[in-house]
Amino acid sequence: MSKVFTVSDVSLHNSKSSLFVVIHDGVYDVTEFVTQHPGGEDVLLESAGTDVTEQFEDIGHSEEARAILKSLQLGIVQRDTKVKSTLNDNKSAISIDSQINYSGASGFLWKDVDPNIAYLWIVWVLCFLLFTKYFFGS
Numbered sequence: 331m332s333k334v335f336t337v338s339d340v341s342l343h344n345s346k347s348s349l350f351v352v353i354h355d356g357v358y359d360v361t362e363f364v365t366q367h368p369g370g371e372d373v374l375l376e377s378a379g380t381d382v383t384e385q386f387e388d389i390g391h392s393e394e395a396r397a398i399l400k401s402l403q404l405g406i407v408q409r410d411t412k413v414k415s416t417l418n419d420n421k422s423a424i425s426i427d428s429q430i431n432y433s434g435a436s437g438f439l440w441k442d443v444d445p446n447i448a449y450l451w452i453v454w455v456l457c458f459l460l461f462t463k464y465f466f467g468s
């Protein structure tokens with residue numbers, strides 16, 4: 331039970347043939363349980379591979395449900411501390427992954443430059459060069 335998973339490890343188990351979910355910090359294999367879930371298969375299939383803590387708690391699952399959950403635990407999820415605060419906003423694990431990629435990007439990136447703005451800058455530079463050549467050129 332002591333296995334440590336990353337958020338992306340869990341996100342790979344997102345289908346009926348291998349279905350993991352995260353609840354609080356635990357990783358649970360619900361592949362076998364999904365067909366027996368009293369709340370239906372769909373709710374678990376829709377959130378396969380993600381953090382379902384909010385949905386699980388909102389339903390107000392019984393102690394019995396929590397005992398079943400315990401028996402399905404594979405390990406725990408290890409999250410980046412920088413990301414932990416956004417996890418409390420109850421975003422899914424997959425969207426957290428994409429946030430890491432974007433928030434982690436710093437500095438100048440050509441792909442972030444709006445082509446229209448770049449075009450305007452080129453036109454301005456050319457105008458400036460023509461202007462200086464006209465007035466100061468020999």
Ligand code: HEM
Pocket residue numbers: 351358360367368369370373374377382385386389390391392393394395396398399
């Ligand atoms: C993976 C862990 C889960 C386990 C072990 C589990 C287990 C159970 C159990 C035993 C019940 C019967 C009622 C009870 O004892 O509380 C139940 C009902 C239900 N569950 Fe889950 N559940 C899980 C996750 C989820 C998730 C992620 C949702 C998302 C919405 C969900 C939605 C429901 C619903 C709608 C019901 C029916 C409630 C009702 O009829 O009053 N469950 N679940």
